Amino acid sequence: MGTAPKTAAPASGRAATKKELPEHFKAYKHVWVFIEQERGQVHPVSWELMGAGRKLADKLKVDLAAVVIGPEGEATQSAAAESFCYGADLVYMVADNLLADYRNESYTKALTDVVNTYKPEILLLGATTLGRDLAGSVATTLLTGLTADCTELDVDTDGSLAATRPTFGGSLLCTIYTLNYRPQMATVRPRVMPMPERLARPVGRVISHPLGLVEDDIVTKVLSFLPDRDSAKSNLAYADVVVAGGLGLGSPENFQLVRQLAAVLGAEYGCSRPLVQKGWGTSDRQIGQTGKTIRPKLYIAAGISGAIQHRVGVEGADLIVAINTDRNAPIFDFAHIGLVTDAIRLLPALTAAFRARLSPHSRDRIAS
Amino acid sequence: MHIVVCIKQVPDSAQIRVHPVTNTIMRQGVPTIINPYDLFALEAALELRDQFGGEVTVLTMGPPSAEDSLRKALTFGADRAVLLTDRFFAGADTLATTYALATAIRKISTEYGAPDLVFTGKQTIDGDTAQVGPGIAKRLGLLQLTYVAKISALDLTARTIDAERRSEGGVQLLRTRLPCLVTMLEATNQIRRGAMADALRAARAGIVKWSAQDAGVEDISKCGLRGSPTIVKRVFAPAARSEKAALIESGEQPAEALIDAIFKRQPTLETELAALARGY
Ligand SMILES: Cc1cc2nc3c(=O)[nH]c(=O)nc-3n(C[C@H](O)[C@H](O)[C@H](O)COP(=O)(O)OP(=O)(O)OC[C@H]3O[C@@H](n4cnc5c(N)ncnc54)[C@H](O)[C@@H]3O)c2cc1C
Numbered sequence: 001m002g003t004a005p006k007t008a009a010p011a012s013g014r015a016a017t018k019k020e021l022p023e024h025f026k027a028y029k030h031v032w033v034f035i036e037q038e039r040g041q042v043h044p045v046s047w048e049l050m051g052a053g054r055k056l057a058d059k060l061k062v063d064l065a066a067v068v069i070g071p072e073g074e075a076t077q078s079a080a081a082e083s084f085c086y087g088a089d090l091v092y093m094v095a096d097n098l099l100a101d102y103r104n105e106s107y108t109k110a111l112t113d114v115v116n117t118y119k120p121e122i123l124l125l126g127a128t129t130l131g132r133d134l135a136g137s138v139a140t141t142l143l144t145g146l147t148a149d150c151t152e153l154d155v156d157t158d159g160s161l162a163a164t165r166p167t168f169g170g171s172l173l174c175t176i177y178t179l180n181y182r183p184q185m186a187t188v189r190p191r192v193m194p195m196p197e198r199l200a201r202p203v204g205r206v207i208s209h210p211l212g213l214v215e216d217d218i219v220t221k222v223l224s225f226l227p228d229r230d231s232a233k234s235n236l237a238y239a240d241v242v243v244a245g246g247l248g249l250g251s252p253e254n255f256q257l258v259r260q261l262a263a264v265l266g267a268e269y270g271c272s273r274p275l276v277q278k279g280w281g282t283s284d285r286q287i288g289q290t291g292k293t294i295r296p297k298l299y300i301a302a303g304i305s306g307a308i309q310h311r312v313g314v315e316g317a318d319l320i321v322a323i324n325t326d327r328n329a330p331i332f333d334f335a336h337i338g339l340v341t342d343a344i345r346l347l348p349a350l351t352a353a354f355r356a357r358l359s360p361h362s363r364d365r366i367a368s
Numbered sequence: 369m370h371i372v373v374c375i376k377q378v379p380d381s382a383q384i385r386v387h388p389v390t391n392t393i394m395r396q397g398v399p400t401i402i403n404p405y406d407l408f409a410l411e412a413a414l415e416l417r418d419q420f421g422g423e424v425t426v427l428t429m430g431p432p433s434a435e436d437s438l439r440k441a442l443t444f445g446a447d448r449a450v451l452l453t454d455r456f457f458a459g460a461d462t463l464a465t466t467y468a469l470a471t472a473i474r475k476i477s478t479e480y481g482a483p484d485l486v487f488t489g490k491q492t493i494d495g496d497t498a499q500v501g502p503g504i505a506k507r508l509g510l511l512q513l514t515y516v517a518k519i520s521a522l523d524l525t526a527r528t529i530d531a532e533r534r535s536e537g538g539v540q541l542l543r544t545r546l547p548c549l550v551t552m553l554e555a556t557n558q559i560r561r562g563a564m565a566d567a568l569r570a571a572r573a574g575i576v577k578w579s580a581q582d583a584g585v586e587d588i589s590k591c592g593l594r595g596s597p598t599i600v601k602r603v604f605a606p607a608a609r610s611e612k613a614a615l616i617e618s619g620e621q622p623a624e625a626l627i628d629a630i631f632k633r634q635p636t637l638e639t640e641l642a643a644l645a646r647g648y
Contacts, residue, residue, distance in 0.1 A: 139462075144597055240640065
């Protein structure tokens, strides 16, 4: 009961009902991606979704549209222009200075209105704080289905969206359909889908839609915005190399060994959840189901057991290296390279060895 | 002041097995807990009540056994507990869940007074969607503040609330009007240890139990599996990786051996790493 996927539904139950789309939903066409921008910055998850959306649209032989919502001006215009570079056939735009800051009321109104006017069959959003806030409100307003945190999106033979998401902490996957309602909505976390190639494309058709609100209509006011300091902001999700530590490191001091290795590699550092709970690490550094999803070229996990909730956050890495004293640790089931040893002793040696190996001097040596 | 806190009883562990034949979840024997994020919501509500006076009502939709979670919430100091339980609610997705919970909150309003605030956790650890809070808000026409790290001010006379909302790039300080729905992030506040008096009271306390009809559900077809636009077609285990990790023998120079193995596997990494390391 509740929000857990309805795993109890047997195949013979409602899941087996044939698609009988009510007549008024038949006009719903096209795949849409909500382009998330906050304070002039487009969140890269939007482009990742454009990549996924392109595939769906091609399969359905329909257009891919981007929905750009934001204040009037350059940032919003350039978000629209970028959308074409990531494959949009057209852009729906709501530009109004009342949309400078994200507020649920105004953004819900903007997105709901465009959906009701132009009727997409599929609507995708990033599972970010903004995307989840907005998606939940819009889906409830439209009384349609919404599948959260999908890891795979596809279309079925009959054209329905097949949205696959992990359930019960990633120990299972389920494929969810929204058969009799439109649009079919889904959110996807950052870094779950690969970043598509950016093409240089001429600007295409932009369809503008009015917001239809005045400031007094919006009750919620933004009193201030405190951006994260750049130094405090981790780029974990988008880093090429990530080094992370787990409880096996035994103490906050030993967690420094992870940071030192990361520094030598120009990498980001992260941790498993217990470290956040113990206060050795901050929550923006947590990797996994309830933390960040990462997709680095190289991931080094030291003293991390590899529980399913951790695994789901790192599976997109090209190369996973595990250092663990327990040869039976689950992390060795999905790591590519493993070393059964004490991470506390190995990490300093690894830092020194990498430093030597990657110094310009040693590179000259390789070249000669 | 009246605050309604929505909580959910969830399986404690993700160590849930799939039935090999039916592909359904085997939940038997898995202990249940209050969704951890809901405890942050409950604590935030209790702190406000202690400061401003009033009452905290906890509400859950679930099977009869969800009473355990409500009793626990009472030991922490909640004033009243409502269990919404009916077989019609079974199999609800987020949309159907918000219909049922919103209906129950309306009923709570008429029975015990309209809430000034409705609290939920930011998400559950089994469903993970973070959509029920925004959905309830929309159903009830409430303003909403999601991903709240801190409630910085509450003015019951002016009927305003100020809260710090975590966003991707920073923290928004928002002011909105009551009544409003708040979803709470994990915070530094720890749920209080219930006072002995609360524990005793909770043990004896009655829990209000409502069926769909009791709660005033007008359209049963909007509840449970029937009211859920999303349908689970298939549940399956993630594909196991066939290949296990190649184990490096730790030998004399394990660090060097490991680096060799890494670069052997991904030859381009060496130049990329050198560039990254230089840039740092
Ligand atoms: C709802 C839910 C959500 C969760 N979300 C996340 C999440 O997002 N991210 C996450 O990481 N976890 C998450 N978890 C927790 C997860 O289940 C595990 O408990 C956690 O990942 C374990 O962390 P760990 O591997 O650091 O610690 P442990 O499980 O304690 O493992 C420590 C490992 O270190 C090894 N070790 C010990 N000493 C050494 C040494 N000297 N050198 C090398 N190795 C050593 C041990 O062999 C062991 O394998 C979640 C759990 C739940 C229930």
